[in-house]
Amino acid sequence: MQKVFFSLVLMVVLLVAGCSRPWVNPDIPDATQADYQFDKDSTDCGIVASEQYPLDQDRQLPIYKKCMESKGWILKDPSDGIPLRK
Numbered sequence: 001m002q003k004v005f006f007s008l009v010l011m012v013v014l015l016v017a018g019c020s021r022p023w024v025n026p027d028i029p030d031a032t033q034a035d036y037q038f039d040k041d042s043t044d045c046g047i048v049a050s051e052q053y054p055l056d057q058d059r060q061l062p063i064y065k066k067c068m069e070s071k072g073w074i075l076k077d078p079s080d081g082i083p084l085r086k
């Protein structure tokens with residue numbers, strides 16, 4: 001029984017960690033506002049990147065990242081969730 005409980009807890013923790021956004025914006029402390037702004041900025045940056053390099057995701061990604069960073073977003077390290085700094 002204890003193994004089953006531990007397995008369930010571990011699964012929930014991994015699911016929650018996997019659902020977290022890989023970008024953070026330290027200028028937006030409110031989570032609801034951050035979610036809204038992220039969706040807007042991500043969409044805008046996706047459009048910019050796809051207009052520059054249609055159908056070439058490998059070339060779109062650096063444009064997308066640069067655009068998101070220009071809007072104040074910082075990409076988190078996927079292994080520990082700590083924002084990556086240059």
